[in-house]
Amino acid sequence: MKSKADxxxxxxxxxxxxxxxxxxxxxxxxxxxxxxILTLEASGRILAKDIISPVNVPNFDRSAMDGYALDAESTxxxxxxxxxxxxxxxxxxxxETYDAVIQTGEALRIMTGGPxxxxxNAVLMAEHAELTGDQIQVLEAVPPGKHVSQIGEDIQKDQTxxxxxxxxxxxxxxxxxxxxxxxxxxxxKPEVELLITGNELLKPGEQAGGVKIIDxxxxxxxxxxxxxxGVLKDIQHLPDDRDLLRKHLSQSSADLICMTGGTSVGIEDxxxxxxxxxxxxxxxxxxxxxxxxxxxxxxxxxxxxxxKKVFLLPGNPVSCLSAYDYFVGRSLRLMGGRSEDxxxxxxxxxxxxxxxxxxxxxxxxxxxxxxxxxxFIAAGGASILSSTxxxxxxxxxxxxxxxxxxxxxxxxxxxDA
Amino acid sequence: MKSKADxxxxxxxxxxxxxxxxxxxxxxxxxxxxxxILTLEASGRILAKDIISPVNVPNFDRSAMDGYALDAESTxxxxxxxxxxxxxxxxxxxxETYDAVIQTGEALRIMTGGPxxxxxNAVLMAEHAELTGDQIQVLEAVPPGKHVSQIGEDIQKDQTxxxxxxxxxxxxxxxxxxxxxxxxxxxxKPEVELLITGNELLKPGEQAGGVKIIDxxxxxxxxxxxxxxGVLKDIQHLPDDRDLLRKHLSQSSADLICMTGGTSVGIEDxxxxxxxxxxxxxxxxxxxxxxxxxxxxxxxxxxxxxxKKVFLLPGNPVSCLSAYDYFVGRSLRLMGGRSEDxxxxxxxxxxxxxxxxxxxxxxxxxxxxxxxxxxFIAAGGASILSSTxxxxxxxxxxxxxxxxxxxxxxxxxxxDA
Numbered sequence: 046m047k048s049k050a051d052x053x054x055x056x057x058x059x060x061x062x063x064x065x066x067x068x069x070x071x072x073x074x075x076x077x078x079x080x081x082i083l084t085l086e087a088s089g090r091i092l093a094k095d096i097i098s099p100v101n102v103p104n105f106d107r108s109a110m111d112g113y114a115l116d117a118e119s120t121x122x123x124x125x126x127x128x129x130x131x132x133x134x135x136x137x138x139x140x141e142t143y144d145a146v147i148q149t150g151e152a153l154r155i156m157t158g159g160p161x162x163x164x165x166n167a168v169l170m171a172e173h174a175e176l177t178g179d180q181i182q183v184l185e186a187v188p189p190g191k192h193v194s195q196i197g198e199d200i201q202k203d204q205t206x207x208x209x210x211x212x213x214x215x216x217x218x219x220x221x222x223x224x225x226x227x228x229x230x231x232x233x234k235p236e237v238e239l240l241i242t243g244n245e246l247l248k249p250g251e252q253a254g255g256v257k258i259i260d261x262x263x264x265x266x267x268x269x270x271x272x273x274x275g276v277l278k279d280i281q282h283l284p285d286d287r288d289l290l291r292k293h294l295s296q297s298s299a300d301l302i303c304m305t306g307g308t309s310v311g312i313e314d315x316x317x318x319x320x321x322x323x324x325x326x327x328x329x330x331x332x333x334x335x336x337x338x339x340x341x342x343x344x345x346x347x348x349x350x351x352x353k354k355v356f357l358l359p360g361n362p363v364s365c366l367s368a369y370d371y372f373v374g375r376s377l378r379l380m381g382g383r384s385e386d387x388x389x390x391x392x393x394x395x396x397x398x399x400x401x402x403x404x405x406x407x408x409x410x411x412x413x414x415x416x417x418x419x420x421f422i423a424a425g426g427a428s429i430l431s432s433t434x435x436x437x438x439x440x441x442x443x444x445x446x447x448x449x450x451x452x453x454x455x456x457x458x459x460x461d462a
Numbered sequence: 463m464k465s466k467a468d469x470x471x472x473x474x475x476x477x478x479x480x481x482x483x484x485x486x487x488x489x490x491x492x493x494x495x496x497x498x499i500l501t502l503e504a505s506g507r508i509l510a511k512d513i514i515s516p517v518n519v520p521n522f523d524r525s526a527m528d529g530y531a532l533d534a535e536s537t538x539x540x541x542x543x544x545x546x547x548x549x550x551x552x553x554x555x556x557x558e559t560y561d562a563v564i565q566t567g568e569a570l571r572i573m574t575g576g577p578x579x580x581x582x583n584a585v586l587m588a589e590h591a592e593l594t595g596d597q598i599q600v601l602e603a604v605p606p607g608k609h610v611s612q613i614g615e616d617i618q619k620d621q622t623x624x625x626x627x628x629x630x631x632x633x634x635x636x637x638x639x640x641x642x643x644x645x646x647x648x649x650x651k652p653e654v655e656l657l658i659t660g661n662e663l664l665k666p667g668e669q670a671g672g673v674k675i676i677d678x679x680x681x682x683x684x685x686x687x688x689x690x691x692g693v694l695k696d697i698q699h700l701p702d703d704r705d706l707l708r709k710h711l712s713q714s715s716a717d718l719i720c721m722t723g724g725t726s727v728g729i730e731d732x733x734x735x736x737x738x739x740x741x742x743x744x745x746x747x748x749x750x751x752x753x754x755x756x757x758x759x760x761x762x763x764x765x766x767x768x769x770k771k772v773f774l775l776p777g778n779p780v781s782c783l784s785a786y787d788y789f790v791g792r793s794l795r796l797m798g799g800r801s802e803d804x805x806x807x808x809x810x811x812x813x814x815x816x817x818x819x820x821x822x823x824x825x826x827x828x829x830x831x832x833x834x835x836x837x838f839i840a841a842g843g844a845s846i847l848s849s850t851x852x853x854x855x856x857x858x859x860x861x862x863x864x865x866x867x868x869x870x871x872x873x874x875x876x877x878d879a
Contacts, residue, residue, distance in 0.1 A: 085666060088685035102848075105673055109845070111728050138702075138730055140662030142673050156728055158662055158777070160673040199846045207851065214877055215689075216783055216850040219682035222666040223675070223779075223847065245557030245575055249502060249639040256522055256559050256577040258640070265636035268505035272632075285555075311528050311573055313555055360575070362640075366633055388879075390807065428526070429616045430640065431519075433633040434624065460631055462805075462879070 061328040063371075063407055063444065066341060069327050070372060074379035077233040077300065078349055084221045090231040091274070091382035092211040098204045098224045101197035106161040107139075110192040113152040113174055113181060114165035117189040128175075128182040137162065152181055161193060168192035200224060210382060232382040234276040236348065238299035239263050241282045242290060242316070243306040243360055248282050261430060262305045262358070262365045272388060273374040274381035275301070285313040294355065295323050298348040300380060303373055306360035309338040316340060316357040324352070332444065333407040335364035335427035339372065361427035367409040367439075389438070389458040394419040399451045402442035411436035412457055419457055436460065478745040480788075480824055480861065483758060486744050487789060491796035494650040494717065495766060501638045507648040508691075508799035509628040515621045515641045518614035523578040524556075527609040530569040530591055530598060531582035534606040545592075545599040554579065569598055578610060585609035617641060627799060649799040651693040653765065655716035656680055658699045659707060659723040659733070660777055665699050678847060679722045679775070679782045689805060690791040691798035692718070702730040711772065712740050715765040717797060720790055723777030726755040733757060733774040741769070749861065750824040752781035752844035756789065778844035784826040788858075806855070806875040811836040816868045819859035828853035829874055836874055853877065 079093030108114060115131060123129040131152040137143040139158035147153055147164030155161070155168060167187045174181040200206065206224070207217055213231075221229060246260040253259050263280050270277050278299055283289055285307055294302065308316040308329075317340050320326045324344035331339050340357030347353045356373045358365045375385045397418040402408045412419040414437040422432045433439075438459040442448055449455055496510030525531060532548060540546040548569040554560040556575035564570055564581030572578070572585060584604045591598040617623065617637070624634055630648075638646060663677040670676050680697050687694050695716055700706055702724055711719065725733040725746075734757050737743045741761035748756050757774030764770045773790045775782045792802045814835040819825045829836040831854040839849045850856075855876040859865055866872055 085681055085684070100670065103675060103845075104670070107673075109843070111726075138662075139660060140674055156730065157726075158660075158675075194843070194845060198843075200848050206848070212878065214851065215682045215685040216779075216847060216877075218685070219678035219779060220847050220851050222681040223678040225670045225676060227667050243556060243575075245555075250644050253517065253521070253642045256524075257557055258520060258575075259642060261636035261640040264502055264639040265632045267502070268632040268635070309528075309574075313573060362633075362636060426526070426611070426615075428520075428611060430633060430637050431617050431623070434631065434637050460633075461629065 060330045060332045060337075063331055063333055066328045066331055066339075066372065067375070069341060070376050071379065071385070073343060073352065073354060074376040075351070076382050077235060077380050079230045080233045081228045082231055084218050084226050084229050087213050087218050087221070087229055087231055088215050090213050092207055092209055092213060093230040093232050093382075095209050096206040096221060096226070096229065098200050098202055098206050099226070100200075100224050101202045102200040102223055103194055103198065104196060106196055107194045108155045108157055108159045108161060108168045108192060109194045110168050110170050111157050112155060112168045112170045112192065114147065114155040114159075114161050114168050115152040115187070116147060116149055116165055117167035117187050117191065119149040120167075120169070120183050120185075120187045123183045123186050125184050128184050131181050131183055133176070133179045133181055166190065166193065212383065234274055235300040235377050235380040236278045236298075237270050237275045237377070238278055238297045238302050239266060239280045240290065240293055240302060240304040241280065241306065242285055242304060244284050244313075246282060246306070261362055262360065265362065265366060266303060266369055269369055269374060270377065273377040274383055275377040285315065287315045287319070290315050291319050291323065294319055294344060295346070297353065298346065299353060300347045300349075300351070301354045301356065301373070301376060303356050303358055303369070305358045305365055308340055308357035308359055320344065320355050320357065324355070329357070332405055333367070333371075333409065335359065335361060335409060336368040336371070338364070339368045341372065359427070362430035363409070363433060364427045366430075366433060387458060388462065389460065390462065391456050391458055392438070393454050394457050396421075396449055396451055396453050396455055400442065400448045402446055402448035404447055405444060406442075407444055408442040409439055410442065411439050413437055414457065419455065433460070477747040477749045477754070480748055480750055483745045483748055483756075483789065484792070486758060487793050488796065488802070490760060490769065490771060491793040492768070493799050494652060494797050496647045497650045498645045499648055501635050501643050501646050504630050504635050504638070504646055504648055505632050507630050509624055509626055509630060510647040510649050510799075512626050513623045513638060513643070513646065515617050515619055515623050516643070517617075517641050518619045519617040519640055520611055520615065521613060523613055524611045525572045525574055525576050525578060525585045525609060526611045527585050527587050528574050529572060529585045529587045529609065531564065531572040531578050531585050532569040532604070533564060533566055533581055534584035534604050534608065536566040537584075537586070537600050537602075537604045540600045540603050542601050545601050548598050548600055550593070550596045550598055583607065583610065629800065651691055652717040652794050652797040653695045653715075654687050654692045654794070655695055655714045655719050656683060656697045657707065657710055657719060657721040658697065659702055659721060661701050661730075663699060663723070678779055679777065682779065682783060683720060683786055686786055686791060687794065690794040691800055692794040702732065704732045704736070707732050708736050708740065711736055711761060712763070714770065715763065716770060717764045717766075717768070718771045718773065718790070718793060720773050720775055720786070722775045722782055725757055725774035725776055737761065737772050737774065741772070746774070749822055750784070750788075750826065752776065752778060752826060753785040753788070755781070756785040758789065776844070779847035780826075780850060781844045783847075783850060804875060805879065806877065807879065808873050808875055809855070810871050811874050813838075813866055813868055813870050813872055817859065817865045819863060819865035821864055822861060823859075824861055825859040826856055827859065828856050830854055831874065836872065850877070
């Protein structure tokens, strides 16, 4: 054990500016290593390497129309005054081949996508040819290449298809599949472990009663972690038992641990002192309301040998939501190679009420939007989770601001995507 | 077999206006029935019934601060000139109870979240009390209710928590878990089956070669179906074999079938005639490019006894993408109780190039955005899937428009969320 002063005693005398915490998160949330996954399962994942096409698509000349494949030069001179007759020697549909060589004066019936036979270099649209028996009358000349999808028209061999860092769209993985790439390298998903602490907590699904309350934070954090590209490896519900918490913090192989509860400066608040003891507590206490007792630190020993990031999140659900959203989600997105920006849409709305904020403090304000005006939700305590379900979105006041006047236009982050 | 004229012969002589197709989709994409699922897994799902809270949250008075629980009236008159002494009779932390009754002149040390003992009706903040031995000096009077979270402060019993039709947020399911609801009723996800047809197709992951090409449509459609709240039950890769296709179309119990390929008016295009034979082909051929051969029909026999919706999607990947996105996704979202609107963000951008469009036709135009200007992607054929990976987004021209002039400001739908 190191001999450090008990940081609980230091309390929140020195709060870390939110900007500093964000800078520390950026510094320590480095891009993770890559992993090979099936292309079929890669939608939404982040590409870890440029993709060079190994093949041409299409890899044969094919017809872009239903019509007749023929040698273009043999149609030169054809017109309504001088129709030329061609013998229809057969038919080819997509997936088939026609093995003979097309001669001058011959045409092969071809369907869209069908491979052009040797000897043919153009397709005459069905509408422009008159079929009589096994002959067609060609009424206009066809230039070479007409209605032919050339080799490599969609994708050329050795072309860079997609760049490293790309968040793969459904059509991207379709392109990767079409060039025959079964697997691709993507950025590994950050692994997260949740330590939900508190003697007063029941697990979700347990019968509530007496003075116990049901943990709702794990229920809320799970889909948020998924949204931010993380993978939730484990949820532990733990009592306020220092040795047990130490064991979980030190033994976890996750990239990031969220500990909820026990993060403040009370006697049962083991989070900050444990992180300090096992590693480095970089931040404890920020000028943000709610979420003031938020902490951030590093402990050795994630699965890839890097430092585990530990976020201490307040147990109060609104504090937990805002601290996760402002700090943890950002860390996960950065580790996973995504934009650190919030995945919420914004909207400019006029305030129907005044919003006061203390200078030096950032406030997470929940708002209801009605008729294009934003109403402050009064039931705004840190424990009132229902305020975030009644709200349409939220805003953050600026540290150096006293708030907003009634009628002022503000940017609201909308909870619904 | 019904004796209908072969609708292939009718061809596309009569194209259905896109507005009519959209109206038909709305008419036939009714809200599905509900199912019970675990609250823990309900983020992003659509609530099928209003939720009434069965309990109060909290269901006991609890402290909102670290401090001392006491009887407020017994502090009346306290001030720095007249400090009052209280005996600290014990301590209570969250999840514990203190069984004795607090008497006048007594205080109980209490942690945030701890249940208020009988006899106490207020909490004095730790900072406002001076502890000496087992006594505290109270320097100011505390009003009743101070720093107490009352029963039902967050949620009241019998309160409507969330309304039917709500797309559940992470914090919503947290609230539902906190009132002890293990399971909830949500709208069933529409079940989708993909029939990928074409003799020329290889399954994704197979080795490409010769005149066969790899099916990329199924790869692209799978994540889009998931995005739109559907569940992909089955993907069948089938040759252009009429009997086999008939068997799959009639036996499927999905809510919606997407058939790709074989949807046009060629001899191998069995889709339209089969839907006509097995049910009702409502639409075949629309004035939209690409995606002109899109079809929509109904066949009896989805799992819930309703008509199966059948969408005929062109095999060309860009056509397939635009037809899925404009029509199928909408149908899925409506059946699942979601907004029919596109889940893409929009952006107003100035056009760097002129875009021509034929009057009477809607064009799906792919655009690259650079320095806030939108560039038309020239390689725009229906088979050039890579055009949708090079593009940042797309726009749709209006049926009655000739296109847009250079410099005109247009609304672009962004592929990336």
